[in-house]
Amino acid sequence: MMLRLVWRPKARRDLLDIAAFIRQRNPLAAQRLSALIRDAAERLPEHPYVHRPGRVPGTREAVVHPNYILIYRVLADTVEVITVLHARQNYP
Incomplete structure (x- = not known):
C-alpha cells in the first residue's frame, strides 16, 4: 500500500520562506532548491x-x-512533512 504525503502548514510556510529568502539574491537557485525539496518529499511515500x-x-x-533537512514522520497511512530546516538551525 502506498502511503499518502501530507505537508503540515508549518512545513509549507518554511519552504516558502526559504525560497523567498534565496530569491532575493538568486531567483533561479530559489526555484531549483524549492523543486529539489518538493521532489525529495514526493519520494518519501515510496521509501x-x-x-x-x-x-x-x-x-x-x-x-x-x-x-x-526535511523533518517528517511516518504514520499508519501517511508520511507527514513536519518542517524544513536549514542545517545550521537549532533543532529540536
Whole structure:
C-alpha cells in the first residue's frame, strides 16, 4: 500500500520562506532548491524509512541538500512533512 504525503502548514510556510529568502539574491537557485525539496518529499511515500531516525522520537530526517533537512514522520497511512530546516538551525 502506498502511503499518502501530507505537508503540515508549518512545513509549507518554511519552504516558502526559504525560497523567498534565496530569491532575493538568486531567483533561479530559489526555484531549483524549492523543486529539489518538493521532489525529495514526493519520494518519501515510496521509501519512508530510507532516511535516518530523527533527533525527536518518532521523526525521521532527510538531508535533501547539504544545507536543508526535511523533518517528517511516518504514520499508519501517511508520511507527514513536519518542517524544513536549514542545517545550521537549532533543532529540536
